[in-house]
Amino acid sequence: MNLISLLKSSFHPVILGHHNADPDAVCSMIAVADICRKLNPKSMPKLACDDVSRLSMQVLDRFAPTAEILETVEDGHDLVILVDTNSLLQLGPKLKDVVVNPERTLVIDHHEPNPELDSIAKHAVVRSDRYSACEIIAGLYDEVKLDIGADIANLLLTGMLFDTRRFLYADEDTLVAATRLVRNGADYQACMNSLAIKPSRSERIARLKAAGRLQVHNIDNWIIVTSRIKAFEASACRGLIGMGADVAIVSGNPSNGEVRLSSRSTTEFYEKTGVNLGSDVMEPLGEFIEGKGGGHPNAAGANGRILGDKAALRAVQLIRDAIKREPSPESDESS
């Protein structure tokens, strides 16, 4: 059965996105519902996600204030459409059991196909070479010969902007699709604005204070910065990386007398030095500050009781040691 007859044959489709649905997921879902209604005017699509991200709520407020996204689905649907995911696990606990009949399941997604895909759905539009589900769906409008209205164009462009990180990840097809959405009435600036989240006043002040108290350490041409604030350490680290640091370590001092350290590094730093902020830095640091530490290669933290300044300097020492241990192409060139 082709896509058009599948969608035309459905009167009660349910459209599912992944849990903590991001703007690409929710915007795709609303567009797919629009396609269903246009192909079959009697169709009454329902949308559902385990939960919707805060940013997605902001986008919906702006472009689809009346859209209803449910958290659970009752029986009685005749087609299940998975959007922006092809894995049941990603649907989250409340929805993973909705998908039961592969004959009546369609997947529209841009992630790598999951091995279980064939057993989930007999119908799939999975294009892992595309940068967003919204881009695929913009193409589907052509395929089924439907016009894209301005409302949907805004949603699809916003989903594309989000998943491509404002076209950092894109190719010619992506840009052509985006241009066509603008021609169909999408307001580029409004789409960009709908994705802007301004941190709270206290968070912004914390970031600025962290910048004001900065110490810069040069290790093998890498710029490692340390600072201290009361709260919002992780946000401050991201801010300092944005200002140009390769690694940022910020200690926070919450009122309970504990010390919290947060750290971030650039992908380039991790790729070229091999220094893992979790296992090389924050884990041993956790012990040093009489607490616990760990995390990921580019983002890690520790909690303990030793003063923040001392702890941050120790973290710098651990990075210095780790850089010496790891073969670093950068330092070979510069030495």
Ligand SMILES: [Mn+2]
């Ligand atoms: Mn996506």
